[in-house]
Amino acid sequence: MEEEKTDMKTTFRRTGLALVALSAAAPAWAQDPVELTFLVDNGPPSVAQAEALAAAYTELNPHVTFDIELRVGSIDGDNLVKTRLATEEMADIFLYNSGSLFQALAPTRTIVELTDQPFLDVVSDSFEAVVTADGGVYGVPIGPGFAGGIMYNRAIYDELGLEVPLTWDDFMANNAAIDEAGYVPIAQTYGDTWSAQLLVLGDYFNVEADSPGFAERYTNNEAKFATDPAALRSFERLEEAYEAGYFNEDFGAATYDDGIRMIATGEAAHYPILSLAIDPIAEQYPDAVPDIGFFAQPGDDPDKNGLTIWLPNALYVPQASENIDEAVDFLAFVASQAGCQAQIDAGQVSGPYLIEGCQLPEDVPQATRDLVPYFNDSDLNLPALEFLSPVKGPALPQLTVEVGSGIRSAAEAAAIYDEDVKKAAQQLGLPNW
């Protein structure tokens, strides 16, 4: 017992000495081992990206290791991130949404600003815009960009000799032919209500094409879904698709997983969804991947065909971190070509990256290849409304389910949605509301 105590004392003394030695060698601090904590959501792509980046960075900087922690997604995840930021218990680096959810983190008070960092030069401007608060930039992109549009089964298109439609009328004509041939023209999965919004949200490129500056006027309470004909068209298209009877029979109860199955196995020809649905297809139906393609939701004018894109999540460093320098250096790596390559090597190829000069390899899935031309030409893509305007109402999933099920007319739903966003805008304290 007595011996043990002495042992303990010597250990303490030794640690003390070691600490003194450490502080004496201060200039060499960069080489002292550092463990960075890294909080990511539990989606398989996020985990794969984070692990690939951490491993690649540690290879270049052996003194830095990572402790990757997973968190739940959805509303619990949002609360968790806010709680940990408020209590200064956030990990050294964390992954979170860009756009309006990022704004809700009070970034100027909680997150390290990156505005003057040279590594931001290669980050695409459209991404920087969605991690900007009060003129400062706060995050770097992780993972590929993605899009909202129509995923389609190329085998069915080949069999029926159809072409990718550039206008809504062509699209409906294709649907008629597909219906004739006995396939489901459009898969809808209202069991997961978020998936019902895609025909409306993915239509935003067309809204902006027909009604330039809609996002800004919308934010300023000058334009409305119910009164702007171009915006109302988004709801009307959903209504038309329902009225034509092109949905799968169980559309009210089917889930996102059913949608994946229908499009991958050739039960359905179109599935309006986010392009990252190619990841679960590759996981569950690897043989179907070459048969799956993706096109932008068509509008009324074939000359104005473009894609509504979603910007990827971002990595941030909290101000409360004890390893800000190392964490920011890691962000520099993430925003570099090497970081981008590390993610591509880990098989993260569901869409193009928003880092300048980062090329996808040749053998990416067809659905990803279909996105590249849109992403490469800034005239052919536009971020979704939720990235351009902070105004988004919570009832959109329910309203689109109602329109898509014939319970409510498009005009009525658009009017109710305008009321819904009013509350959200007032909560944000926007002017003119």
Add this chain to the structure above:
Amino acid sequence: MSQTHTTFRAAEARRRWIGGAVAILVTGVVFVLPFLFALLQASKTQADASTLSFSWPTEWQLWSNLVAVIQVRDYQLLLAFFNSTVITVASVTGLVVFASMVGYILQRRQSRWNGLINFLVLAGLMIPPAVVPTIWLLQQLELFKTLHGMVLIEIAYNLSFSILLYRAFVATIPRELDEAARMDGAKPWQTFFRVIFPLLKPVTVTNIVVQSIAIFNDFVNPLYYLPGKDNVTVQLTLYNFQSQFETQYNLLFSNVLLVTIPPLIVFVFFNRQIVAGMTAGAVKG
């Protein structure tokens, strides 16, 4: 006469038989079917399980799924079982000891503090705890992100309910027992621990069952108060396989099976004690 008697008894027997059959059927539908469903999904491949249909697996891979679930994220599930067990056992022990003492005193000794204490107990039930200030408090006490801090949280959050259970039950124990113990020279703590506490067994069993299920299944509190990779609890491990855009149902259900089985085994083994405890109380009252 005797014939009508026989028919009557036969009818009675038939009615009982039908009643029993219905009870078994209902139990089957409510308890066995979901379990079978989970078992079937856990035996499938990912593509097969994604349809969530009540069908025979095309390919049995229950074992490899279970192994995959246990190995995921560096054997995280085993650590989670350890953490959850420690938290559950420690919190339930604390709850039983503290709540029984408080319930006993509240019921037996009338003082001017009783009103305030009753109010606080009810407030504990009615007012939802605020997360961020609680974390600040834990940080100041250096209990944040520790298992014992989590145990204290669980005790604090569940204490009110346990106190109410105990207080109601103490009322059914005759005061004469306390007085007899006193006459025999028992000190107050001896009166409680040697005379009263053993008589509280039925409600203690109820408490243990109800609270251990609640604490073992708690998701939200560990999520906020016990962050960190090494502090994971079993309910949080389910989220390794479930996210907005991708869910691996075969592994999710394998995990569900693994998480459900330990409490199930405990209850199968201790079933007799649990039932005995409850019925013993019913007779004594």
